[in-house]
Amino acid sequence: MLPIRADPAGCGHGHPRGTGPRMADSRDDVTLTFGGTATTLLRIGSFTLLTDPNFLHRGQRAHLGYGLRSKRLTEPALQPTQLPELDAILLSHMHGDHWDRIATKSLPRATPVVTTPEAAQCLAGRGFTATSDLRAWETHELTRGADRLRITSVPGVHGPGPLARVLPQVMGSVLELMRDGEVSWRGYISGDTLYRPFLGEVLERCGPLDVLVPHLGGTKVLGITVTMDARQGADLVELLKPPVTVPVHYDDYTRFKSPLGDFLAEVGRRALPGELRTVGRGDTISLRP
Numbered sequence: 249m250l251p252i253r254a255d256p257a258g259c260g261h262g263h264p265r266g267t268g269p270r271m272a273d274s275r276d277d278v279t280l281t282f283g284g285t286a287t288t289l290l291r292i293g294s295f296t297l298l299t300d301p302n303f304l305h306r307g308q309r310a311h312l313g314y315g316l317r318s319k320r321l322t323e324p325a326l327q328p329t330q331l332p333e334l335d336a337i338l339l340s341h342m343h344g345d346h347w348d349r350i351a352t353k354s355l356p357r358a359t360p361v362v363t364t365p366e367a368a369q370c371l372a373g374r375g376f377t378a379t380s381d382l383r384a385w386e387t388h389e390l391t392r393g394a395d396r397l398r399i400t401s402v403p404g405v406h407g408p409g410p411l412a413r414v415l416p417q418v419m420g421s422v423l424e425l426m427r428d429g430e431v432s433w434r435g436y437i438s439g440d441t442l443y444r445p446f447l448g449e450v451l452e453r454c455g456p457l458d459v460l461v462p463h464l465g466g467t468k469v470l471g472i473t474v475t476m477d478a479r480q481g482a483d484l485v486e487l488l489k490p491p492v493t494v495p496v497h498y499d500d501y502t503r504f505k506s507p508l509g510d511f512l513a514e515v516g517r518r519a520l521p522g523e524l525r526t527v528g529r530g531d532t533i534s535l536r537p
Contacts, residue, residue, distance in 0.1 A: 258385030258400045259422055259454030276425065276432045278458075278535040282527040283326030285345055286440075286463055286497040290338075290535075292433065293425045295390055295397045299338045299437065302500075303327055303350035310344030310501065316469065318345060318501040325530035328354035335390050338399065339363035340439030340463070341406065341418040342370050345501055362388050362399050364417040382419060385453065396426035402450055404441025407474045415474065420447075422454050435459040435535060436488070440497070442473070443480035448487050459535045460490035463497035466506025478510035485520050491537035494525050 281289040286300035303324055304310060309317040328350065337359055339347055347367070352374050360378040361371055368381035380388045382401035390397040402420035420439040424431045436450055440463050450457070462484055466477030475497065476484065485493055493515075498508045508526065515524060527533045 258387065258402075259398070259424065276427070276536075278425065278433050278435070279532050280461070280494060280527065280535050281326070281532040282496065282529055284322055284324045284529045285500045286340065287324065287326055288461070288496065289326060289331070290423075292397055292423060293427075294392050294395050295335045295425075296332055297336050297338050297397075297423075298331060298334050300340055300346040301328075301337060301351040301355060302345050302348050303354070304345075304348050310348060312344055312469070312503075318503040320345075320501055322500045322529065334359055335392075335397075336360040336362055336399075338421055338423075338437070339367055339371075340404075340420065340437070341416040342367040343416055343440070346440070347371075360390075362421075364401075364419050366417040384419070394427065398424040398426060400424070400454065402436065402439070402447070404439045405444055406440050406442070407469070408442065408472065411469070411472055411474065415469075420450075422450060424454070431455070433458050433536070435461065436490075437461040438463050438476070438484065440467070440475045443476055443483045443487075445487070447484060451488060457488060457490040458537050459492040459494060460485065460488055461494050461496060464495050464506060464508070464511055465498045465501075465504035467501075467503050468505050469503065473505075475504075477506035478514040481511045482514040482518055482520065485515060485522065486518065490522050492523050492525055492535065494527060494533065494535065496527075 279291045285302040287302045288299045290297040304320050306323045357375045362380045365381040368379035384403040387400045400422040404418040406418040407415040421437045425433040464481045467475040
């Protein structure tokens with residue numbers, strides 16, 4: 249596994265904590281192409297990242313462990329043969345709807361993967377040679393010339409109470425594009441976490457966001473909710489107050505019980521600030537406010 253930059257504080261190196269990112273220039277384009285579930289292709293300045301690669305087709309089943317499976321209801325909009333050269337893969341946790349058997353078979357094993365210690369160990373056992381295992385608030389940086397992309401691991405809770413012990417370790421990620429020692433863009437991808445007030449530390453440690461990408465769906469395992477539903481997703485928007493929110497992970501599998509429409513209605517009912525940008529599978533949108 250690759251070394252990481254240990255930073256217990258997390259984030260906060262690009263500019264004083266609590267101040268906003270600087271104005272962007274034309275080199276700072278940030279876009280998201282949605283592949284379905286939590287799979288996105290991110291182009292952040294000169295960097296290209298893939299998140300949570302899930303390439304299973306409609307009707308195929310994702311293995312979730314302990315004999316649990318979930319059938320895919322949608323067709324993915326991204327396949328390995330369509331991917332450009334990647335700087336890294338960002339994996340929130342090791343579950344069959346976030347890293348599937350097609351990903352293991354098809355993705356180049358030398359591709360850097362930034363993920364949890366548990367998932368990094370699993371991938372190393374499958375022959376992936378460039379995994380970086382992050383614990384909560386540790387960082388990993390990619391560089392290209394004078395540009396840097398800093399990835400900070402954010403803790404998450406995938407299951408309440410005893411269920412947390414049987415579900416995989418999960419992390420969210422704060423991504424920061426750095427130019428000339430300053431942050432030009434900052435986004436937070438929640439990963440498969442439930443809402444918890446401690447997620448407000450994202451703002452305390454890293455500063456204000458340009459975009460929030462929450463994993464929703466209200467996923468049910470043994471009748472227990474293990475990802476944010478509409479109410480919890482709106483709670484996170486209310487907590488972090490991002491200028492832009494781009495929801496993902498909401499209708500692709502049978503275990504997803506809280507549809508996108510419920511989240512949109514809940515945010516609207518509360519009249520929360522910021523813009524909701526929905527993105528169809530296969531479509532590309534800007535992640536700039």
